[in-house]
Amino acid sequence: MDTMTVTDTMTLWHLTGWEFAALALAALLVGFSKTAVSGANTVSLAIFAAVLPARASTGILLPVLIAGDVLAVLTYRRHAHWPTLWRLFPAVGVGVVIGTVFLVWADDAVVRTSIGVILLFMAGVTVWRRRQAEAAERPAEAGPRTGRVKTRSYGVLGGFTTMVANAGGPVMSMYLLSAGFRKLGFLGTSAFFFLIVNVSKLPFSAGLGLIDGHSLLLDAALVVFVVPGAFLGKWAVSRINQRLFERLVIAATVVGGLQLLLA
Template sequence: MDTITLWHLTGWEFAALAFAALLVGFSKTAVSGANTVSLAIFAAFLPARASTGVLLPILIAGDVLAVLTYRRHAHWPTLWRLFPAVGVGVAVGTLFLVWADDAVVRTSIGVILLFMAGVTVWRRRRADADEQPDEETASRAGRVKARSYGVLGGFTTMVANAGGPVMSMYLLSAGFRKLGFLGTSAFFFLIVNVSKLPFSAGLGLIDGHSLLLDAALVVFVVPGALLGRWAVNRINQRLFERLVIAATVVGGLQLLLA
């Protein structure tokens, strides 16, 4: 893997990566989707494709902490509805990584994130203005939405570890409150990210060098998770939703402009 070893990083570069790891912990326990900023930092200081392999174990560490914190609030029917479509998205993302270069990956994910944020805002405003659909129509629309977001979430999480904002948009559009949102996304990403490990290793994105760097950075995930757990109780629902959407937009713009 074309990556930078721990010993080749300057103090400033390591500090930036450590801050990104702290932000991963914060995003997993407070504002999901904010870790797209971490993705951009890792891609800035490491080769873009290789950075996804370094970031994946750090994300899994954050997922474990989030599950321990919010495990009682997960909504498993939603998870089971998403997983088949996510599997399709991961498979497509793996094939995409075989031929796509860094520029194509960044542009594709950035466009998807901005599109999802726009669709979510539009749907929420329309739902506030329109009458509620009948039960059969709502059920059919819910299945279509779960499949669409599931495929996009699997694709984006495989190619750039950027599935968080896509799933955030889905959970917000489904009407999840803070704790249900965080508990459901915690289990979702723990399961999905662990399942990605053999794919990433097979593509050469994870090796001994990347794991050594992970070992040095993962300790910074813990204070970030604790900070997020403290902050989430002080954020009301409306502000929480706005922060999630804003983090998605910022992440998408960073990927497009990088």
């Protein structure tokens, strides 16, 4: 498996100008999603998987995501809700381990279908729950309304999806929205969550042969495009009201799930 992955990453040096431009656009979207509409980076995931070998693309995308996470933490560090994070991390760890085992035997088609179904299911559940709770008054800031079973379920799914396809963003977006997080609390909590989780995934991805010297060199070129995307997101988020923000997050989740199913 490792030999095949290294062979795949060698093909990165044969990217056309249009292919590199597509990856650069995807990197810009990563920066935007981290500071504005979490879940929008599922579009980046789809672009990477379309341009590069699907398995290798997950390892190449990971350092780009981490760069976006760092920028998001620097932007929203004061708005994180740490009690929620501490409740999530144990379940997420279980999900990452399950995802690692899953990657050992699952092919690309199985991975895409599994993640796509999960994302669409989560989006549907969130829309249903929010319609039921529309009449209820929401907390002014990040005061989560979550039970243990719900937290553990989302945590395991988030860890699993982020490990197998870097697609944990939409799952955690659905969790944070359903918990009643406001915009800044949402962004601050998710920023720290994904920085910690994505950094912890590095040894797993390297052990699976998904990250090597060739992939890191491409990452070095793509990270440059994350920065303007992050600044664009910071500019946009102050101009998006709470209801539109939530609709954009859910829409990005649905689009990402459909892309994975139809790829």
